[in-house]
Amino acid sequence: MKKTTTLLLIGLMLSSFFFMSTKLSIAQDEEEEVWDFTGVIRQTSDDYRGVIHLPTDPEVGNYTKPTVYMNILGFDTNEDVEMDTYYGFWGVGTFDLDHYNLSVKADVFTLKLNVKWSLRIPEGSPLHWEVLYYPSPLYEEIRSNLVHNIPVYYVNLTKAIGCNLQYRMDLGLNYTIGNFTTFGAGNPLVPELPTFPEYNLSVPLFTANLPIPELEETSFFDSPAGLISVLVIISLFSYQRRKKGKKMNQS
Amino acid sequence: MKYPKVICLTLVLSFLFTPFVNDNLTPISGELIFTENWDYKGVVNQQSHRVKYIPIFPTDGVTKSVIEDPYRLRTFIFFLDDIEDNDTNPDSIVALHGINEIRNAPLASLFWEEPAPGAEYGFNVSAESGIEWIDVWDDSPIVNSSSSQYNQEIDFIYRRVLLKAIAFVSNPFLFDGLDLIVPVHIAYLLNRTGVVGHWQQINKDQTIINGNFTTYGPDNPIFVGPTHDPYPEDEWWPNFNITVAQNVDRTSRPRTHSLEVDFQFISVLATIGITLTIFTLIKRIRRIKR
Numbered sequence: 001m002k003k004t005t006t007l008l009l010i011g012l013m014l015s016s017f018f019f020m021s022t023k024l025s026i027a028q029d030e031e032e033e034v035w036d037f038t039g040v041i042r043q044t045s046d047d048y049r050g051v052i053h054l055p056t057d058p059e060v061g062n063y064t065k066p067t068v069y070m071n072i073l074g075f076d077t078n079e080d081v082e083m084d085t086y087y088g089f090w091g092v093g094t095f096d097l098d099h100y101n102l103s104v105k106a107d108v109f110t111l112k113l114n115v116k117w118s119l120r121i122p123e124g125s126p127l128h129w130e131v132l133y134y135p136s137p138l139y140e141e142i143r144s145n146l147v148h149n150i151p152v153y154y155v156n157l158t159k160a161i162g163c164n165l166q167y168r169m170d171l172g173l174n175y176t177i178g179n180f181t182t183f184g185a186g187n188p189l190v191p192e193l194p195t196f197p198e199y200n201l202s203v204p205l206f207t208a209n210l211p212i213p214e215l216e217e218t219s220f221f222d223s224p225a226g227l228i229s230v231l232v233i234i235s236l237f238s239y240q241r242r243k244k245g246k247k248m249n250q251s
Numbered sequence: 252m253k254y255p256k257v258i259c260l261t262l263v264l265s266f267l268f269t270p271f272v273n274d275n276l277t278p279i280s281g282e283l284i285f286t287e288n289w290d291y292k293g294v295v296n297q298q299s300h301r302v303k304y305i306p307i308f309p310t311d312g313v314t315k316s317v318i319e320d321p322y323r324l325r326t327f328i329f330f331l332d333d334i335e336d337n338d339t340n341p342d343s344i345v346a347l348h349g350i351n352e353i354r355n356a357p358l359a360s361l362f363w364e365e366p367a368p369g370a371e372y373g374f375n376v377s378a379e380s381g382i383e384w385i386d387v388w389d390d391s392p393i394v395n396s397s398s399s400q401y402n403q404e405i406d407f408i409y410r411r412v413l414l415k416a417i418a419f420v421s422n423p424f425l426f427d428g429l430d431l432i433v434p435v436h437i438a439y440l441l442n443r444t445g446v447v448g449h450w451q452q453i454n455k456d457q458t459i460i461n462g463n464f465t466t467y468g469p470d471n472p473i474f475v476g477p478t479h480d481p482y483p484e485d486e487w488w489p490n491f492n493i494t495v496a497q498n499v500d501r502t503s504r505p506r507t508h509s510l511e512v513d514f515q516f517i518s519v520l521a522t523i524g525i526t527l528t529i530f531t532l533i534k535r536i537r538r539i540k541r
Binding site: 036037084085087121128129130131133134135148149150151153 | 321322323354355474475476477478483486487488489
């Protein structure tokens with residue numbers, strides 16, 4: 001009777017352990033899948049930054065009209081250490097948005113090696129990824145700056161006002177999250193100058209810098225899976241000991 | 252003493268199952284129909300007997316400057332020598348139009364782009380897809396501008412072939428004066444999308460490369476961005492028809508000049524495993540008998 005109970009207990013513990021670990025992995029997968037893509041920058045030559053609009057009359061009152069850029073980044077999306085796909089964003093520039101209580105950190109966008117990027121177009125945005133390749137004159141123009149003659153997937157952020165692209169960057173033990181929000185008619189960069197700067201501009205907004213949960217140091221008993229595995233090992237060990245003891249007694 | 256048997260069995264089983272659990276060992280399979288029936292087949296004896304032609308167009312009649320075709324629809328011209336005859340002169344001319352080198356396209360072949368002098372080539376077009384060979388002579392109505400069957404595209408391709416034949420092939424048997432005495436077999440691969448033909452290349456080192464000609468276009472795009480659903484069709488690439496030479500399979504003829512290995516590696520492992528098991532069993536039986 002005792003043997004059956006012990007077996008049942010071990011079985012229950014093992015099954016709960018497996019059940020919980022599968023649930024954990026499913027939860028992780030779901031979190032990963034929400035991004036349109038995830039990739040790592042492998043070489044410093046994998047990026048290209050081109051000016052698409054340089055204002056001729058930059059000063060308006062106390063403000064300077066921002067320059068608009070197109071960024072193209074080469075990512076390794078299949079973890080084979082080689083760059084394989086170009087992704088880009090069109091219509092980006094930096095502008096101080098303290099008056100909106102929004103934080104713009106241009107330093108975040110300096111290219112660093114082995115940074116894992118994740119990008120996605122949020123559900124509410126009307127934008128989509130576009131393919132830039134020949135015979136587009138724009139592609140012919142930028143081609144000499146690209147290391148590889150392959151297409152570029154990019155989002156034209158100037159097409160719609162509002163939050164159009166969200167990012168996450170994993171660097172070291174932390175990850176940075178934020179989004180590209182487009183300002184223009186209806187959502188001006190400066191509230192008192194509604195028409196400034198007369199063109200749409202997408203500003204990379206900084207939301208938070210958080211520790212990467214997988215890399216956080218945690219105690220062994222913090223997770224229920226660890227506790228269960230210890231219990232299983234102890235019960236298996238005691239069961240084995242008892243079995244051996246019985247055999248010894250019999251002989 | 253049952254452990255050696257269990258260990259042997261585990262070893263054998265793990266060796267046997269390793270190829271199935273490792274994803275990297277699973278070959279990529281394409282839609283290749285292996286065939287030995289090639290519409291045109293022959294050897295390219297010289298590097299100049301295989302020509303990649305990128306069309307150029309005049310920008311205006313005054314400056315006589317030219318531009319490259321922005322769509323880069325290249326024509327591949329092969330001057331093939333018949334395998335059966337004993338000479339090294341080209342006997343037939345094959346021109347395949349519409350192929351471009353698209354990196355990152357599915358199964359895009361790098362072998363196709365590299366010249367392979369001495370290689371044996373075979374080509375066919377898929378009749379089911381609606382592509383047919385067009386045999387063009389100098390007096391064919393398809394290249395005669397006054398004819399109702401005149402096709403400007405084919406005429407351009409024929410003129411290109413003629414130009415290259417004069418420039419690169421010093422073979423008097425192909426010409427009567429400045430006219431070709433053999434037809435030019437032209438495959439215009441852009442009329443349909445999907446698998447429109449097949450090719451095979453057997454290099455001098457006996458490597459066999461089998462592949463498809465697959466045409467992509469607005470209804471069969473190559474690049475669609477990271478999110479597909481819902482995806483606006485006008486943002487797909489390409490929005491014009493283009494053919495990709497894919498290599499689906501690369502294998503080799505038995506190489507007589509190198510070490511011949513005519514057994515499978517896995518069978519060697521299985522044999523070792525089985526021998527160990529038998530050895531252990533015999534040992535065990537002997538011990539029982541004693």
